[in-house]
Amino acid sequence: MPPGAPVSAAVLAPPTPALAQRLTGVASSPVRELLALLDRPKVISFAGGLPAPELFDLDGVRAAYDAVLWSPNARRALQYAPTEGDRGLRARVAGRMTARGMFSSVDDLLVTSGSQQALTLLATALVDPGAVVLVEDPTYLAALQCFQLAGARVVPVATDGDGMDPDALEEAIRRERPALVYLVPTFANPTGRTMPTERRAEVVALTERHGVWLVEDDPYGELRYRGHDVAPLAAQPGADGHVVHVGSFSKIAAPGLRLGWLRAPSRLLPALTVAKQAADLHTSTIDQAAAAAWFATADVETHLARLRTAYRRRRDAMVDALPAALPAGSAWTEPDGGMFVWVRLPRGVDTAELLPRALAADVAFVPGAAFYAGVPDRATLRLSFTTHTPERIAEGMTRLGTVLSSC
Template sequence: MSESSPAARPPVLARRLAGVASSPVRDLLALVARPGVISFAGGLPAPELFDTEGMRAAYDSVLSGPGARRALQYAPTDGDPDLRALVAARMTARGLPTTADQLLVTTGSQQALTLLAAALLDPGDTVAVEEPTYLAALQCFSLAGARVVPVASDADGLLPDALAEVVRRERPRLLYVVPTFANPTGRTLPAARRAAVAGIAAREGLWVVEDDPYGELRYRGEPVPALASHAGAEDVVLHMGSFSKIGAPGMRLGWLRAPARVRPALVVGKQAADLHTSTVDQAAAAAYLASHDLDAHVARLCAAYRERRDALVGALPATLPEGATWSDPDGGMFAWVRLPGEVDTAALLPRALERDVAFVPGAPFFCGTPDRATLRLSFTTHTTGEIEEGMERLGAALAA
């Protein structure tokens, strides 16, 4: 370059990414991958419980015979008709009447959340979330340019009176909630509160996104009807589901049950995003649902996870310092802990990693002022023996 040439100017990133932090859970998963670490950090299904034989048979069936090439071709944007019909029947059997025409198959439920943000939010719109909440949802809304505000909650979840006040004061466009076995707290919103939330949403014209990836993983108690099944929810509640926790997360299959008036916009958004979800994975999932007893598989998952939940929660009194509190979830994958005093669990994490045990600090799950004395523990990935050993290591780290 000659002396008179101007200095090169590097291209810049879009401003919308400036305020979106990397997920500490995803970053931590890479850090704890070394052998010997017992990680309570990631919300991962137990790989030894995957139905590999059933999945292999499903893929073999769709890649055999005259229909094999069709499974490798482009597909409809809204999803495989057979898969949508099977998922709709399963949702109906679980108490949420659903037709195939109400469903959109997505590349994991995370894509469903991204599509909803694109279809329902303009930059600068306000989103209300239960506090604390799923941190990837916070990432998604931040990327969409939304302003996120918290709704107060207690041990049973979101408080309807607090929601009504937030709606009055902030005028949010959308409410996001994980009402059953919530991530990160494990708590479940009672039916009466769900009815109250549906009533507020219908009265105020508020979209509600009901994220339900864990609902089938119940270990005690009776199921609570989906928020989308309550009176007034028909035109305002969008219900998200996933194959990741009851099937296999590597297939990246989710679904979205949407009111008729918003579904066309979601389909256009998905066309722009990826045209359609993997044809062969959808076909294999449909074949699996048609030929295998998923209810029996889920029952096996629940039996194993119940023991693991009991092992972790049962070890907490001896693991945690006096004055600590924790959730005792009826299902799902997580227990939520608060340590006494003004401790910062992010500062405690390196001490835990030195002892080959990991957890997720609680602060990233808050959109408002974080409670830094909190942490999340996932109990599904490890055997009961590994959980007991991990709790001993965690206790030693906290005592230090």
């Protein structure tokens, strides 16, 4: 270029660095975006699946950290640690899982940075790009994100009031030859449904017969408000060789700890351990030590009973308010536990279009479309009842009813 010649902006502009293609098609979570509403005190949000902060065992957790940091081994709690996790914490978890029918030892478990990391590790170890993952329709939104980010082709399987249909599952397994099947069988997110024992046994048997990994995500299993406990998938006959059970401290202790775990067959654990080493070396040493101390000294069963009592009242307040709040022709679930009620408005209603009007009325929910791997039912929405008192829930449902009155 001759001296003094004009230089175009295109010549001066440097090339733009590219993003990885794996992010293509992985949508942002509307739930995470709606959490910003927590900064607006007037909004009654039924959107986030948040435990009630006033029910956290703050004194017990504070005492647990004090016990760790004032112990002779305090400096060890600030050091690097084994990838598999704190042995004392794994022993506590193994004992609780054994009591629920899943005979477990310390060596069956891997501590993770929240149960979400457990799903990421499983996707890393079991899902190659282009592999098929079968899921309920609808299912947990963050699991969809996780499997999509791994490059999986996520295929929905039909469900009914008892969860995934075994006949539809077997047909999908024969057709798709999946790498794994992912389920939230107890108080499911988003529907609140629970798979009955007979169906659990059938699902475990057919996945075993076809040689398919079965991942059981169970963050809500200890939050039952009525009825009798149902044995986890991992406790069913034939489960030992192919069922992975994923759990979390977020709903029974506090989500800010970011602690979860997975229980996996022995042949799978080495691969998951390597995946975790590559991800973060190990979960926070001090947080694991504090959680172990909390389990050792706190009255965990009394704490859980307190949670169940409070959440039962909140669930009842929401379910009791639904007939007056929803338009004629609506349907909803009445969960036996967990955190969510799933609503379907009359056909033709798009809940995503209703959300701005709801926010203007200072009430929030999650439109249901984001929970579908396939064609979404846009008339659906998810409501979480755990965060607010019964009185606050009643007020929020009144506001929601006003918004929905024109449907």
